[in-house]
Amino acid sequence: MADSRAGRIEGYAIISEDGMLATAARIMPDSLKFDADQQFFGHGLDGVDVVVHGRHSQERQPHSHLRHRLMLTRSIPALAAHPSNEKALLWNPAGASFEQAMSALGMPGANVGVIGGPDVFGLFLDRYDIFHLTRVPNVRLPGGRPVFPGVPARTPEDVLASHGLVPDAQQILDPAQGLTMVSWRRAAKPAAD
Ligand SMILES: NC(=O)c1ccc[n+]([C@@H]2O[C@H](COP(=O)([O-])OP(=O)(O)OC[C@H]3O[C@@H](n4cnc5c(N)ncnc54)[C@H](OP(=O)(O)O)[C@@H]3O)[C@@H](O)[C@H]2O)c1
Numbered sequence: 001m002a003d004s005r006a007g008r009i010e011g012y013a014i015i016s017e018d019g020m021l022a023t024a025a026r027i028m029p030d031s032l033k034f035d036a037d038q039q040f041f042g043h044g045l046d047g048v049d050v051v052v053h054g055r056h057s058q059e060r061q062p063h064s065h066l067r068h069r070l071m072l073t074r075s076i077p078a079l080a081a082h083p084s085n086e087k088a089l090l091w092n093p094a095g096a097s098f099e100q101a102m103s104a105l106g107m108p109g110a111n112v113g114v115i116g117g118p119d120v121f122g123l124f125l126d127r128y129d130i131f132h133l134t135r136v137p138n139v140r141l142p143g144g145r146p147v148f149p150g151v152p153a154r155t156p157e158d159v160l161a162s163h164g165l166v167p168d169a170q171q172i173l174d175p176a177q178g179l180t181m182v183s184w185r186r187a188a189k190p191a192a193d
Contacts, residue, residue, distance in 0.1 A: 007102075008111040009124060010048060011131035012041050019151040020144030021116055026056050031139045036174040040181065044132065049110035050102065054120045068110075070101050072120055079104050093123060122149040125163040130185050133160070137178040160184045 051069040069088045078095025082088035091101040165184035173179040
């Protein structure tokens with residue numbers, strides 16, 4: 001892959017009723033872990049070329065070791081090799097653009113799955129082609145890590161809508177658990193004259 005076109009950017013999150021993706025201690029509790037969501041998430045990431053996440057996040061899936069990834073950290077000025085994973089690159093957006101990071105990873109124009117946490121999800125709000133938001137009923141994590149900056153003062157749905165994303169119909173991932181998922185897509189731009 002050696003072109004400069006923009007690839008597809010997808011986001012994936014599972015959140016509590018109050019819009020949290022982890023506790024204040026940055027732990028994802030068992031109350032947010034469900035087989036149906038894990039299957040949806042794993043299948044989705046099998047369809048992208050690069051996974052993007054913050055230093056405290058990582059999908060733990062059978063195919064994780066096969067994936068190229070950008071790991072965000074402020075511990076380096078711009079870009080650096082990952083110390084132990086040759087498919088991964090450390091990236092500080094303050095010193096290098098997303099496009100520069102993707103090129104340095106050897107994956108310019110590749111399709112990307114953004115998997116959090118809050119600031120990383122926030123960084124791509126104007127760029128998602130689609131954001132898959134799974135909601136868990138009856139679980140609240142007050143003071144936890146919000147899915148986006150600005151939550152819970154605003155709802156996650158309000159944040160997505162304010163960045164030009166529109167919801168598909170709700171899907172039920174697990175009827176017994178009441179687990180729902182809505183894919184938010186970027187609204188088509190009106191054709192230029
Ligand atoms: N429920 C879900 O869908 C979901 C999704 C994602 C994560 N989680 C859970 O959330 C927890 C982790 O959350 P977290 O808040 O710690 O988020 P995180 O994004 O995984 O990690 C935060 C770290 O990433 C780096 N980082 C983030 N934004 C950056 C930026 N703009 N520029 C440079 N570096 C940046 C910083 O690393 P340095 O400290 O090295 O500078 C920061 O300390 C874990 O338990 C994870 O399992 C859940």
